[in-house]
Amino acid sequence: MDFYTFLIQLLNGVQYGLLLFLVASGLTLVFGIMGIINVAHGSFYMIGAYLAWWLAGRFDSFWIALPAGIALTAAIGVALETLVIRHLYDRDHLYQVLLTYGLILVFEETRSLLWGDDVRGVQIPEVLSASIRLTETLSYPVYRLWISAVCLIVAGLMYWVLQKTRLGMIIRAGSFNRDMVQSLGINVQLVYRIVFAAGIALAGLAGMIAAPVSAVFPGMGNQVLIICFVVIVIGGMGSVKGAMLASLLIGLVDTFGKVIHLEAGGVRLLPELSSMTVYLLMAIVLLWRPEGVFGRRP
């Protein structure tokens, strides 16, 4: 593998990893703060991608579709929290998993009724449609760099809100002791609603910006969801820092697993078994630290 091919794969790996972080951080925040495991989180990645396709077609502009889509997913998040999720705060994880699994079925079928089951494509916005030439034959699309940049900016914003603002302080306090924060006169219910909507908007945003480079198809959310679980198991539940590290690790392992050729004893291992590499990584972490790299020890 020459230098430029390596560089391209490295950038692809980082971009995929950062996108995973966007989805996984929402999932891990909602769990870390509210104690809710939301299996339907991946559905919002799918909904985001379909919204990008639908809204971009309506308004004829990706740049109007983006904020409109974020607003819509956040609104769905608020509605969902109000209608069902808040009944789950005191329930066992088993019920949270089952109820949100039921939501996946509802979302997938609603999507099928509204937008059909076909694979859709979204055009890369014109401003970002250029490519950077690396050699005679190789070039790198600007849009992928833009995805990475957006993810990094959102990650920075998230850090700032959680660590440096009053809202962030309340959120962190609420994750330690809900009742205490409540009795200090803060509306914890409202804070939870904001966190849930924000977590879902993050997944929606990830789906929207990923839509132009990956096809928009049914079931895309479930794929992402399960990889996000792996991210969280490796990084540690509720840890945003861990989610970042694990996302990048998985992004790189998955990307390079698909391009490296590896043989052992005449049996081709990679890229044939590339879809299993991230799970093997998880198995190793489980043997070493069952609570994840940055997880709190139980």
Next chain:
Amino acid sequence: MNSRRIAIAAIVAAVAALTLLPLFGEKFTVQTFTKIIVMAILAMSLDLLIGYTGLVSFGHAAFYGAAAYALALLTPQYRAANFWTSFPLSVAASAALALVIGFLVVRTRGIYFIMVTLAFAQMLFFLFFDTKIAGGSDGIYIDVRPVAKIGELQPFDLDNFVHVYYVALGCLVMTFVVLRTILQSPFGRVLAGIRVNEHRMLSLGYPTFRYKLACFVIAGAFAGVAGYLSAVQYGVVNPEMLGWHLSAALMMMVILGGMGTLVGPAVGAGIWMLLEIGLQSLPQTDGVDIGKHWQLFMGSFVVLATLLLPKGLAGVADALRGREARGD
């Protein structure tokens, strides 16, 4: 009459009714009930983990699919496998897989356990989906069903759907008896102790890791029994059998019937399967094919059932009995 006697009478009556079913039922009914019985075995084995030991596995379908794939790979092309060797070998394959996965997942708890069991089941799914080991995403056909011959004697013929039904029913009864025996043994009491308070069991000197692992392997083996039966019934095995939609459906069956009982998951499996068949056959109205979008109703049902019936039908039965006792 005390409630224990009523329960035993009800189970005996249910088994008797199931035994007589092929005499009256049509082919479709018998095959549907074979499916339900297979799912009942699978749901019971999952309840050993969820209801009795408190291990919420979201990847139980992996062990079901593993035995099915084992039979497919054990069957020589255009010839039949021997039932008496392929059955124990397939179940052993599931148990061995449960031992390996269990060794990794049992060290986690709570929410991690849910995610990790799902992730490993998905890993197995991709192994069969992406590679050409057994037909890839299309799955693999079992051209000739296993033959159950002992010398010249053939006690049953797996090409006959009624015989398959009775073999499945026999396995259901066997699963019930074995699981019940296990649960009433000292081993089963330790599992219950782990569910209630694992730290305390650990302080009492029980190596809880080994107990949980053993429980995981037993549940995996019985899931394998169901997987083998399913492969025999359909003659085809595909990656969906390992998929997480089945794992989630199984959890729902356990909750629906009432976890922590053996009869509950079996009843839950029946309700779930009949609901699925019923919704799929909904008619087409006003140009919208309702039956095609049956999962919309299934999803809504799951949401409502988890919100309103957390203890399943067993909970409803308890509530009714409680009202009776209070004399309302």
